[in-house]
Amino acid sequence: MFAAVTVGPADISVADVCRSVASHLSLAESPLSATRDAIIWELRLPRVLTAAFIGAGLAVCGVVLQASTRNPLADPYLLGLSSGASLGAVLVIVAGVSVALPVAAFTGSLLALAGTLLLAGSAGPQSPSRTVLAGVAVSSALSALTSLVIFWSATGDSYREILGWLLGSLAGASWSGTAIAAAAFLALGIPLALSANTLNAFAFGDRTARSLGINTGAARGLLLAASAVLTGALVAVSGSIGFVGLLIPHAARLLTGPGHRLLLPVAALGGALLLVAADTIARSAFDPRELPVGIITAILGAPAFALLMLRARRSL
Template identity: 65%
Template structure:
C-alpha cells in the first residue's frame, strides 16, 4: 500500500468522526423541532441560548417549556443511551468473542425489568431508575455466582449463566405482571419493557450522561486492549495484559453502564447488536476507531428512532424499542447476507 493510500486509510476514521459529531449536533436540534407544536431551528437555538445565559429567549413561556423541559431532555437522553448501548455492544462482542453478543447478554435487561416492574406495581414509579439499576446489578452478581459454581469463570460459562438468569428473571417478571397488574398499569409496564423515553427529563439526562462519561469513555479508551483480545487470551497475555482481571473489570464496567442506561430508557434492543457490526463493516475491526464511531452512530440512530416513535402515529406514541427492532432486524439480515457474500 502506497503512503498516500495509507494516510487516507488512517485519516478516514477521523474524518468520519468529525462528520458524525456534526451530524449529531444537527440531529439534536432538528429532532426538537418535530412534534405537535411546530418549532423552527432558530427558535430551538434561541431557547437553548437563553437557558445557557447567551441572551434572552424570544419564545413564550409555553413554547420555551416545550423545548427546554420536554423535548430537549428526551433527545439528549436518547443520544446518551444510544451511544452507551453501542459502546457496550462492541465491548461485549470483543470480550466474549461472540458476534451475537449485546449489552443485555448477562441477564442485565431481565433483571432491570424485574426491578422496574416491581416498583411500578407498587405505585412508587419515582424509584424506577434505582430499582432498575439494582435489578441489573443483582442479575450480574447472580450470573457471576452461577458461572463460578460451574468451575473457573470463562466467557462461555458466563454467557450460559447469563441466559439462565435472564430466563428466570423474565419468568418471574411475567408471573408478577400476570398476577398483579390491573387496568392501565399493563400499558405502563408494557411501554417500559419495550423501551420508552417518554418520561425522560433532566434527571434522566444526568444519569445517562454521567454513566457514559464516567464508565463509557474509559471503555472507549481501552481500544488497544480489546484489539489484543481479538487474537485470543494467549496472545493477549503475551502482550502483557492480565487477561482475567482485565476481562472482568471491563465486563463489570459494561454491566454498570448498561444498568444505568436501562434504568432511564427501558429495554431497547438491536442498538448494541447491530451498530458495531455496521461500523466494523465500513472501518474494519480495530477498536480504537470502532468504539468512538459506534458511539456516535448509536447516538444519531437512537435520536431519530425516538423521533419516529413519538411522531409517526401522533398523537399515539410507539415504544422506541419497536422502532429499533423494525429497523434493526432487516438491517442485521442485510449485514449477514453481505458478510456471507464476502466470505
C-alpha cells in the same frame, strides 16, 4: 439532534432551538414565547439528549461485550441485565411505588450480573463461553419470574405502565434523566471507549492477550462489570431498548474495520444517531399516538441486521 428537536406538531425551527439554548445558557435574550420555549427546553431537548447518551452508551457496551466474550451476537443485555432490570421495575410498579423504578431497575441489573458471574465461576475458571451460557440461564430464570409477577399481581393501568417500560420509552424524559444518562456515559462509557488496546488483544484469544501482558481474567471481569453498571444506569432511565447494542457495532465495523481504536467512537456516534432518529419516529410518525421507542428499534434493527449478515456472507 437540533433537527430532531424541531420535529413535532409545534412549528419550531433550528434557529428557535438555538435561541432557546442560548437564552437558558445566559448567552442571549430569547424572543420566543413562554410556550414555545417550554416545548423546546422542557420537553424535546432533554428527550433528544437522553436518547443520544443512551444510544451511545448501549453501542459502546455492545462493542465491548462482543470483543470481550468473542461472541458476535453479544449485546448489553447478554448477561441477564435486561431481565434483572425488568424484574426490579415490574416489582415496584405492581407495588405502586413507581417513583423508585430507576433504583429498582438499576439494582436488578446489578444483581443479575452478580448471579451470572457467580454461576459462571462455580462451573470452573471463567471463560467467554461459560459466561455467555450463565447469562442465558440467569436471563431465562429472571424473565420467568417477571412473567409470574405480571400474571399474578398486575392490575388495571399497571399493565400499560409495565408494557411501556418493557418495550423501552423516552416519553417521560426530563433533565434529571438526561443528567443520569450523561453522568453514566461520561463516567463509564468514555473509559470503556478508551479500552481499545485491551479489546484488540482479546480478538486474538486469551493466550495472545496474556503474552501481551494483559491479565485476561481481571481485564474481562472489569470490562463486563463496567458494561453492566453502564447498561443498568441507562436502562433505569429508558427501559429495555433492544438492537442498538447488537446492530450498531456490526454496522460500524463496515466503516472502520475491526480495530477498536476507531470502532468505539464511531459506534458511540452511530448509537446516538440511531436512537435519536428512532425516538423521533416513535413520538411523531403516528401522532397523536406515541409508540415505545423499543418497537421502532426492533422494526429498524431486525431487517438491518439481516442485511448485514447477508452482506458479510457474500464477502466471505
